[in-house]
Amino acid sequence: MRLHWHRSDLRLVDNRGLAAAAGAEGADPAPGDGPALGLFVFDDAVLDHASPPRVAYMLDAVDSLRESYRDHGGDLLLRRGDPTSVLPAVADAHDATGVVWNRAYSGLGRERDDAVRAALDDAGVPVAAYHDALHHEPGSITTNAGEPYSVYSYFWKKWRDREKADPYPAPGTGALATPDDPGDLPTAADLGFDSPEADVPAAGHAAARERLDEFLAGDVYDYADRRDYPADRCTSRLSVHLRWGTIGVREVSAAIREAKADAPSEDARESVEEFRGELAWREFYHHVLNFNPEVVTENYKEYEEEIEWRDDPDEIAAWKAGETGYPIVDAGMRQLKQEAYMHNRVRMIVASFLTKDLCCDWRHGYAHFRERLVDHNTANDNGGWQWAASTGTDAQPYFRIFNPMTQGERYDPAAEYIKRYVPELEGVNADDIHSWHELGLSERNRLAPDYPHPIVDHGDRREEALAMFKRARGEDPEAD
Ligand SMILES: Cc1cc2nc3c(=O)[nH]c(=O)nc-3n(C[C@H](O)[C@H](O)[C@H](O)COP(=O)(O)OP(=O)(O)OC[C@H]3O[C@@H](n4cnc5c(N)ncnc54)[C@H](O)[C@@H]3O)c2cc1C
Structure with missing residues (x-):
């Protein structure tokens, strides 16, 4: 029997490693012989970095994968623990003649794969890893x-x-094994997570x-x-x-x-x-x-000096809560809270606002997105944040600073998206919404008494951000 270790490949169809493990026609060769036994490990080290929406999606996806295995005459083995001990133990208990998986590309994922491979080498079980994702x-x-x-x-x-x-072929009839003790699907609570606040899509x-x-x-x-x-x-x-x-x-x-x-x-x-x-x-x-696995915590792009981020806790809290008084920013942050998702244009706007209006280190935004986004993956999330913060590869130049009001006006002219997520602005017309920062205090109080006043002045903060980046570049902030 060959073991296929599922991680971020929760499907039977077009799965290169599983096709190899199952000896599907046209698949790559794999060590050992079939049938294929599918395994998913609830890895405590991975769960340490997880969050309620992602755990909810993952559990639903594992459940659905198990159903697919059962529909194909097999079953999915579920275990919890450290894969460096779970994999050799499962291989031993099932007389596995080979273990396969699809490669990970993040630093942590690669370290884990190397450690599991070493443990299986010690146990004398051959391993093959495939490029799939x-x-x-x-x-x-x-x-x-x-x-x-x-x-x-x-x-x-x-x-x-x-x-x-x-696409790789799905495993054929009789190609999937049924273990005696497949294990129960845990609940989110079993794994130490609350149910998500947000609606998570079907997996x-x-x-x-x-x-x-x-x-x-x-x-x-x-x-x-x-x-x-x-x-x-x-x-x-x-x-x-x-x-x-x-x-x-x-x-x-x-x-x-x-x-x-x-x-x-x-x-x-x-x-x-x-x-x-x-x-x-x-x-x-x-x-x-x-x-560049270090980009998870470090700037990709080197500046001459440290960037002196402002990192004001009250401003960060207002940004997270969608209470900045900049309607498109607040709508995006509230979409994130409600749906564990945000539209790409709005991700760019809120990321620019955090890093260039609030002059806040991108790592705060990245950590919040990692916690909230159901689609969080290290590569895209980090890439997106460092792009917006002008610290990344092929990033937005530091002097390109989105104006959140004109962005809202251009990409949500009727304020339909804004009103969907910011009910306090329901009765306000789009022109007033897009010039919220220019209205007088009493006018804002009259139009939407429950919606916040802008927490910062975009024009002032733009100048501050430019000076911050110029200092980091070793330039005179006063020079044009
Ligand atoms: C600050 C920031 C953080 C982001 N974090 C993530 C994240 O954690 N996970 C994530 O998948 N995407 C992330 N993105 C990229 C993008 O916003 C999402 O992929 C997109 O909004 C997902 O919606 P969709 O599937 O409808 O996209 P579509 O527009 O339909 O795009 C199709 C697919 O292409 C890929 N894609 C689209 N845009 C990008 C992009 N800019 N960079 C890389 N891949 C892209 C995604 O896989 C997406 O599903 C981030 C962008 C920014 C600016």
């Missing part, structure tokens, strides 16, 4: 000098033109595929025009499914190819291509993280 493995898309890219546009050109593999491959099909049936064709408008809800919402691997990237790309072939116009085809560009951003940030 991305189309192109870190190290396979490089500059002509063989270096990883730090500029997305160059990465994209190579990524775009590189052939994409087809599992069927839910992911349904979402993909729905998106590709229409919204993808005008994604390029509509993706920046948060009220529109036209983006794919695949991030959580890609994060947990409830759908495989090859399956997504195969469906995209079909959608592109069926596109009703040249504009629609270009729109599909723009969507592919977002999938490439995901891969770009995974490559960056793979080669």
